[in-house]
Amino acid sequence: MAGVTTPALAAAVSEAGALGSLGLGAASPDKAREEIEGVRALTDRAFNVNFFCHAPPMSGADERRAWLAHLAPYFQAQGAVVPDDLANIYQPINDNPAMQEVIFQTRPPVVSFHFGVPSAALIDGIHDYGGQVWICVTTPTEAEQAVAAGASALIAQGVEAGGHRGNFAAEHDAEFGLVALLRILVRRHSVPIIAAGGLMDGTAIHGVLSMGAAAAQLGTAFVACPESAAAPAYRDALRLGQATEITQAISGRPARGLVGPFQSDIAPGAPWVPDYPLAYDAAKQLHAAAKANNDHRYAPNWAGQGVALSREMPGAELVAVLVEEMKT
């Protein structure tokens, strides 16, 4: 939920008794520090911060040019200039000492990681200040690696989940459904397993807890909260609740969103998509160019398979409803 969470939403969720989160993978160290301090100003409760742990992109100039050539007609249709090249817009946390310093200084109670395993030094540093390290996994093999690295808990992300798949190697996604992945991990590991993917109501949370999950992580369910940073067009798209599809064509890594032109037009027949996050630079520029023309089709509109059950209510109210549903 990088770019969608806000300190207000995270604090409201934590105050209501759940664990609020900040998606900081796309943030600068200064912005990350500001958001963490923003949560702390609103609540004394625990909260979670999430970072990207991807391998640095390797795509060469030819690959980047081929992708831009593939996207050129879409830029031109917006009257926009085709970018000359693609920028590496996100620094992986393992290669970002300034961000690691923010973590060590601000000491968030829970630090979670997407796309891979953080360095031993980072894991040790978080453990040293008493923080927990949660690592998102999508397969039994990734779970073994995360546990071996010293994860405090695993986030088992089912294929139902909206946004980016957490698979470590972008080129291979086993697409495990949540139930199968959860049961395998619960039976094999003693660390807590947090269930994620397609969970939209308290009944589903109760269900995954009864399957052995220690907790449930919900993303899409909170995007429609008024405290989120979701744009009005994104909220409109969620309301329609149409089909979702996983595509690598938006960012260079598989990610699930409401079906739009990236899934239906750009991905089919496309050349090899440049590595994450190089491709994402192009998608963001195309979206910005279209948005300037009041054309919102190129928004990624990340959403999980449960999006049809999305509800619009403040974060605290949603947590209260979820808790009530868990009981009945």
Add this chain to the structure above:
Amino acid sequence: MAGVTTPALAAAVSEAGALGSLGLGAASPDKAREEIEGVRALTDRAFNVNFFCHAPPMSGADERRAWLAHLAPYFQAQGAVVPDDLANIYQPINDNPAMQEVIFQTRPPVVSFHFGVPSAALIDGIHDYGGQVWICVTTPTEAEQAVAAGASALIAQGVEAGGHRGNFAAEHDAEFGLVALLRILVRRHSVPIIAAGGLMDGTAIHGVLSMGAAAAQLGTAFVACPESAAAPAYRDALRLGQATEITQAISGRPARGLVGPFQSDIAPGAPWVPDYPLAYDAAKQLHAAAKANNDHRYAPNWAGQGVALSREMPGAELVAVLVEEMKT
């Protein structure tokens, strides 16, 4: 589980307190009658029979020839003759009056359908003798169609499931995970929803029941039972419990099995796969040719994503273990 179920397995499961099933989609009417009578000879309890409700194949001669040309090297490597053409090996239940007659005469308590909605006459005929009609669905839209047609219950098949996906249109599979699909269907429909896909133990069954499922359907969990018709090599493959993947290259419809040459070699770069079940004729012939050389790689080895949790025990014992696990 067509070709894997047996009257002995179905009867053992029903006697143990669950609902045993016969997969009869690949059977002749005479064989279907014999198996149904075989169950009745072993138990007075209710049981389920399953049929295929696919659209008849439309692939022309060019498409069939292109597919055989693609497979030719694999046949040749086995010293086998490449087939001249592909046969339509399974008659859809809607176009199979002799099989419908078997249903009306033998009156199985539950008749379930895969790949689509049975004709109004067939649904009415089953309801008329007091039977239940269960229809497998993979999306909210398919669920609406099944309910509108008069289904007594829906089988919500998650993407986790082994074997053939039940999606109505072979060319579009939304790949809903079980949790998201289940919650959407439970909240929208009043007919019972049966959860299927990746369920291997009683804890998972308890979990889906607590999410609103009326029952759980397990397939892969029962393949390793000694009473099943699974070949020894299939049992060996299940024991290894490696990764599964969905491919259309075996049968012409998306289906999940343990990763083998169809997923890794034959599907990539393949021409358009002929419609189900034409392609399946080629896969079965290639498997038979290889098997004669003691090469079992071309077996489809259908299995769900929970296969790593497979257990080898008689059907009655497995049902007892599942019930025990549901309580704890």
